[in-house]
Amino acid sequence: MLLVSGLLVWQAFVHKRTNALSMPPSPPSNHWLWGHVLPKEYPFLQIDKWIAEYGPVITLRTGFTKHVQIGRQQALIDIMERQGTVLADRPHAISTSELFAQGASIGFVPAGERIKSMRRALHTYLAPRAAEHYEPLITVHARAFILDLLDNPYDFQEHAKTFSSSLVLQVAYGKDTLTRASDPSVQQVQDQNERLRLVMSPGAYLVDTIPMLKYLPWYARRLKDGFKKDKELFESHLDDIETKMNNGDPNPSFARHLLEHEEQYQLSRIDMAFLAGALFSAGSDTTATGICGILLSLALHQEEQCMVSEEMDRIVGTERVPVFGDEDSLPILRAFIAETIRWRPIAPLALAHKTTADVYWDKYCILAGTTVQGSIWASSRDPDFYSDPEKFDIKRWLTTRAFREDMKFLAFGYGRRACPGQHLANRSLLINTMLVVWSFHLSMSPIKDCDDRLYLSGFPHQRAYDLRFKSRMGSDTLRDAIRRPAILT
Numbered sequence: 180m181l182l183v184s185g186l187l188v189w190q191a192f193v194h195k196r197t198n199a200l201s202m203p204p205s206p207p208s209n210h211w212l213w214g215h216v217l218p219k220e221y222p223f224l225q226i227d228k229w230i231a232e233y234g235p236v237i238t239l240r241t242g243f244t245k246h247v248q249i250g251r252q253q254a255l256i257d258i259m260e261r262q263g264t265v266l267a268d269r270p271h272a273i274s275t276s277e278l279f280a281q282g283a284s285i286g287f288v289p290a291g292e293r294i295k296s297m298r299r300a301l302h303t304y305l306a307p308r309a310a311e312h313y314e315p316l317i318t319v320h321a322r323a324f325i326l327d328l329l330d331n332p333y334d335f336q337e338h339a340k341t342f343s344s345s346l347v348l349q350v351a352y353g354k355d356t357l358t359r360a361s362d363p364s365v366q367q368v369q370d371q372n373e374r375l376r377l378v379m380s381p382g383a384y385l386v387d388t389i390p391m392l393k394y395l396p397w398y399a400r401r402l403k404d405g406f407k408k409d410k411e412l413f414e415s416h417l418d419d420i421e422t423k424m425n426n427g428d429p430n431p432s433f434a435r436h437l438l439e440h441e442e443q444y445q446l447s448r449i450d451m452a453f454l455a456g457a458l459f460s461a462g463s464d465t466t467a468t469g470i471c472g473i474l475l476s477l478a479l480h481q482e483e484q485c486m487v488s489e490e491m492d493r494i495v496g497t498e499r500v501p502v503f504g505d506e507d508s509l510p511i512l513r514a515f516i517a518e519t520i521r522w523r524p525i526a527p528l529a530l531a532h533k534t535t536a537d538v539y540w541d542k543y544c545i546l547a548g549t550t551v552q553g554s555i556w557a558s559s560r561d562p563d564f565y566s567d568p569e570k571f572d573i574k575r576w577l578t579t580r581a582f583r584e585d586m587k588f589l590a591f592g593y594g595r596r597a598c599p600g601q602h603l604a605n606r607s608l609l610i611n612t613m614l615v616v617w618s619f620h621l622s623m624s625p626i627k628d629c630d631d632r633l634y635l636s637g638f639p640h641q642r643a644y645d646l647r648f649k650s651r652m653g654s655d656t657l658r659d660a661i662r663r664p665a666i667l668t
């Protein structure tokens with residue numbers, strides 16, 4: 180007991196004194212030993228409350244470890260973006276880095292040459308220019324999504340998953356057939372995402388406080404077994420690509436790119452397998468959740484949905500199907516997407532970064548080696564950027580005529596570790612929203628007590644909402660129009 184209290188005093192006072200400036204302020208902790216205890220459900224709501232009371236940047240304590248939460252946009256830009264070189268690292272925790280990721284998943288790879296190489300490879304394949312190159316492919320899958328909705332609107336979540344899985348599997352492995360949500364590999368990746376959610380939920384695994392637990396063979400079995408299965412899945416995909424290449428298959432893919440540039444990237448075989456797999460695991464559930472969030476938002480905000488539909492009718496009309504080239508002429512639709520992502524962010528907590536040098540901000544210093552988390556949720560409630568932040572208000576993204584390009588919301592994380600798939604994801608959300616609005620009028624089926632926050636916990640196992648899709652032009656006409664070959668400009 181005395182030793183524990185001594186350690187806490189050292190952490191809180193002596194350690195801090197090595198630098199003249201203090202760490203950002205702390206709210207009172209809930210427990211003398213555990214520190215700031217966060218609820219398991221929607222933990223970001225508690226962080227938001229503390230940010231509102233104690234300032235944009237706060238220090239929390241979990242056991243003996245201090246970590247910093249940033250919850251306002253300007254502070255995020257000043258710290259995570261402008262000082263990004265010293266925030267490119269990830270914290271090491273036994274539960275996440277060792278038991279869940281076993282050093283292989285990019286999201287937990289520390290700063291250094293290895294992550295630089297991985298991100299360089301991803302950039303080649305997913306940078307804005309590259310994402311534009313995928314527009315024809317995205318369009319094909321988005322049209323299949325509309326046909327799925329027409330045939331069976333009840334399973335809209337499954338269809339969104341079919342869209343995102345088919346797209347990322349084609350980019351990652353050149354797979355050119357539909358991958359249904361019921362496919363075993365999609366189920367396995369969903370399981371991986373659930374394990375990730377579990378391992379990241381506050382206080383889920385005691386091993387981070389009592390490290391020797393990791394040596395117990397029965398401890399955290401789900402994480403250990405899950406990793407083995409992920410490894411088998413991703414390695415088998417990579418092996419397949421190699422076999423196809425050796426047999427003269429010309430299909431391009433990210434996995435093939437990695438194999439062909441093995442010398443350049445200097446990545447091990449397991450790194451290549453997990454990096455290609457990361458497109459699947461990081462890109463599939465997130466994109467599907469984003470699409471479902473937009474469908475829900477359309478159904479909930481009838482007045483705004485009518486504004487978007489009216490713009491669609493005026494600009495595109497009913498004689499042709501909307502295409503990517505219509506983007507600049509549809510500011511209201513773009514505002515609707517931007518406001519939905521702000522109002523209900525797809526990844527409200529993001530992933531933690533770690534400082535590799537002291538970071539100065541305002542009158543504070545965040546010491547080297549500190550875990551720093553940018554709270555996407557709290558920043559979406561930033562009153563300096565978004566007046567009346569709880570209100571769903573698409574007008575905040577519009578001037579009298581255009582979409583406000585100067586407005587920013589960091590929905591995809593920050594600095595050197597920002598989401599490399601964001602351009603592909605944004606193109607996907609855009610064309611799906613265009614096609615849905617052109618095709619349907621959406622409404623909620625009249626169920627009571629709709630909790631519109633369910634997608635904040637990630638892609639749900641079961642259908643979270645009952646949405647109704649009414650075809651705006653009659654099912655047969657719509658089916659014919661969507662089936663007609665796309666004019667992709």
Ligand code: HEM
Nearest residue numbers: 286461462465466469525529530591592593596598600604
């Ligand atoms: C709407 C969809 C998506 C959202 C909201 C999203 C959000 C995020 C966020 C918040 C992070 C953490 C950033 C940080 O640490 O600062 C991240 C990381 C990542 N995302 Fe995404 N993402 C989406 C789609 C995608 C797609 C489509 C791909 C790939 C095809 C992808 C690949 C990755 C990878 C590989 C990382 C890890 C980067 C690293 O650790 O360096 N994501 N994403």
